[in-house]
Amino acid sequence: MVHRIVDEIAGEYAGRIKCYKLDTDDYPQTANSYNIERVPTVLLFKDGEKIHSITGTLPKAVYVRAIENSFLQQ
Numbered sequence: 001m002v003h004r005i006v007d008e009i010a011g012e013y014a015g016r017i018k019c020y021k022l023d024t025d026d027y028p029q030t031a032n033s034y035n036i037e038r039v040p041t042v043l044l045f046k047d048g049e050k051i052h053s054i055t056g057t058l059p060k061a062v063y064v065r066a067i068e069n070s071f072l073q074q
Contacts, residue, residue: 002040005060009067017071044070 003021010019024031024039034043034050042063044052052070054063 001057002042005063006042008060009063013067017067042066046071 006019006021010017013019022030024036034053036043038055040055040057042054043050044054044066052066054066
């Protein structure tokens with residue numbers, strides 16, 4: 001479910017943000033390094049630094065609001 005939402009957001013924000021998906025089963029060391037304990041978890045990064053984390057399957061509006069508040073209004 002979250003994959004679909006991330007794909008929609010990636011299309012809507014193309015050229016302004018980059019979206020990536022990571023399978024934590026394939027890359028457990030990466031999940032550990034970012035303290036990901038539950039999936040789905042969406043991490044927002046700016047200039048290579050994690051600035052926000054959202055855990056759980058939530059409405060698209062929650063992710064969009066986090067993006068807008070974290071990046072586009074600054």
